[in-house]
Amino acid sequence: MGFKMFKTDPSKDGYDAQLPPVEEPLAPKLMIENFGPPHSYMYSRSMLTAIGGFHIDAKLHGNEDWNCWLRLVFAGARIVPISQVGAFYRWHSNSMCRTRGVRIFAAEAETLWRTYRWTVANRSQSVRMGVEPRVLHQEIARGLYRRARRIHKGGRYLAALRVYWRSARPGGLYNPLLSGVLRLPMQMAMRTFNPTFRATRH
Secondary structure, eight states: OEEEEESSOHHHHOOOOBOOOOSSOOHHHHTTOOOSOGGGOOOOHHHHHHTTSOOOOGGGTTOHHHHHHHHHHHTTOOOOOOOSEEEEEEOOTTOTTTSOOHHHHHHHHHHHHHHHHHHHHTHHHHHHTTOOHHHHHHHHHHHHHHHHHHHHHTTOHHHHHHHHHHHHHHHOOOHHHHHHHHHHHHHHHHHHHOTTOOOOOO
C-alpha cells in the first residue's frame, strides 16, 4: 500500500503520498527497488512462516524487509498494489533514510546480487513471473554499479571493488565501471599512507 512521510504531524508537514506501481507484473519491479517501509506491506502469517520467517542477516543491515518481500515472491506470492495511503513514516534527523551510510548501500548491493543469482538459478520460474532476464540483469548491474560508487565514496575500497566486480557479471563490463575500478588501487594506496584520506570524486 502507499505511504506518506512526515516530520511531526502528517496533516501539517506530510510529504506527498508515495504509491506503489500498478503496472503488472510487479515482481520484476520489486527485484530492482523496495516499494516502501516494512509496515506498508501486508501478508498472512502462514506465508511468512512458510519461508522460514523474517531473517536477521548481518549482510543485509537495514535491508532485511526487502529481502523478506523478495523471498515471499520467490516462493510464489503475488503482489497486489493498494493505491491508497495506509502507512506513515516519521522522518527525523536519525532516520535510516537520512543517515544512509555505507552499510545500507552494501546491504542493498547484497540484496540485488542475491536476486540476480536466484533469477539465474530459476530462470524458467522467473520468466513465468514476468521477468525478462536480460532486461532485469541490466537493471541489476546498474543498481550494483550505483551502490559501488557510494561505497567507494565512503572509503570502503575493498567492499567497493567487490560490488564493482559483481556489477560486471549481470550487465557486462562498460566504461563507467572500468573507470571506477581503475581509481581504486591509487586511492587504496593513498589510504595506506594517509588513514584520513577519503575519496571525494570518482
